Ligand code: FAD
Ligand code: SF4
């Protein structure tokens with residue numbers, strides 16, 4: 127028994143509740159009534175503020191089993207329904223509670239290519255855990271932390287093996303983009319026996335997982351480990367190749383039986399107003415990519431000359447999404463003199479995960495809610511941001527409350543580095559790829575048939591952010607898996623037709 131009265135292990139809990147060796151599901155599970163929710167321990171603020179290591183420690187075997195045993199094994203599991211991958215969550219929670227970790231890993235990896243990544247960075251409070259039915263009054267099962275624990279354990283124990291297709295089909299696929307969407311599709315198509323070629327303009331694999339998302343949320347070794355596994359599975363990477371600029375899309379269409387576009391969205395939304403062009407006002411992804419590259423040991427001139435280094439500076443980040451949260455917390459770790467986040471709506475209406483806001487506040491970030499920049503002050507570089515207070519108005523057509531400025535409510539914040547984190551739009555792909563026939567939506571994202579995942583170009587498919595607009599890793603994985611299934615169907619159908627015509 128622990129000093130706080132909690133049982134120290136499942137066995138002890140079983141003794142308390144009268145379970146014998148022949149444990150039935152309800153006896154093993156449903157422990158949420160007695161066992162409180164425990165998240166994995168968070169590293170203390172003083173230590174985590176000065177490095178880029180993940181902030182959550184891993185569960186011990188006992189903690190993972192106990193937290194899994196809180197699940198009530200719902201007949202209709204809302205957690206699974208609200209997981210974009212429809213993971214069989216109750217199944218792997220039960221297996222974890224029973225200590226059957228290899229089977230838990232098999233169950234969780236059957237529907238998710240990168241469970242160790244989703245376990246770390248999915249906004250669980252909005253997805254699986256936010257919809258766990260024991261949330262009200264008892265707090266959700268810690269699904270993400272268990273998923274991470276199970277997969278990390280599987281890697282350590284050698285249960286995660288490279289893909290070995292049953293037979294080689296002698297057909298090749300081209301995938302543009304080595305982010306989660308492209309990689310999930312690559313794995314699924316390799317599993318079916320295709321020769322898979324992934325082209326990426328970056329020098330490393332992972333897309334935003336390697337150069338966007340900071341190490342304190344997702345350590346880079348976790349991404350590099352997946353890259354190594356993909357290579358061991360026979361997936362071939364062509365890095366430093368920008369499709370469009372270095373290699374026409376037409377060449378890929380000739381070379382491969384089908385092509386997948388999974389290029390993400392990278393064009394930063396701009397901010398206007400007087401002084402918006404001053405030195406020291408930088409796009410969020412430039413700032414984060416420089417920090418990530420530095421952490422990976424690269425030479426980064428724009429960081430080394432101070433342009434993208436927050437150390438010693440008064441930093442103002444503009445925006446309220448995940449990217450803004452990553453920027454403020456990166457600036458803290460670089461030793462900024464002060465870090466403020468300026469957001470035009472209030473805490474309840476911000477798009478970023480509440481967990482991340484809390485982490486940022488603990489680390490010393492000051493949030494200025496209901497405020498928007500109006501002008502940037504300075505001559506040879508930014509020295510301050512003039513902002514205006516806002517108030518929430520009536521909901522718009524989407525149901526989201528509009529904002530309106532409060533007249534005469536200006537104030538000025540000192541700032542020597544301003545980071546713009548206002549979201550991303552797609553690049554002009556038809557132009558970049560020299561394919562005017564590649565149709566886009568009015569938002570610039572690629573138009574696809576949502577059943578077949580095919581674009582307006584025959585044999586060219588698309589998945590991930592370039593179709594959805596800026597979204598989540600878990601959705602990119604889902605799209606990559608679905609697109610892979612459709613590409614396989616398309617190729618096989620073509621073969622069947624060719625055979626019938628012979
Ligand atoms: P990407 O990951 O963007 O990958 C696209 C790849 O295509 C890149 O490697 C790029 O180099 C390559 N490419 C682009 N154009 C070309 C070309 N012409 N030729 C060759 N290669 C090309 N999601 C979460 O779930 N949790 C989070 O905590 C989270 N945090 C985020 C933090 C930041 C700062 C950002 C920017 C995003 C975050 N996201 C998060 C969102 C998530 O990273 C994306 O939704 C996801 O990575 C999209 O996957 P993707 O495969 O569609 O594209
Ligand atoms: Fe939850 Fe994401 Fe895992 Fe689904 S993939 S169970 S949403 S953490």
Ligand code: SF4
Nearest residue numbers: 197198200205258259
């Ligand atoms: Fe278990 Fe919660 Fe999912 Fe129900 S909703 S199966 S209690 S994790």
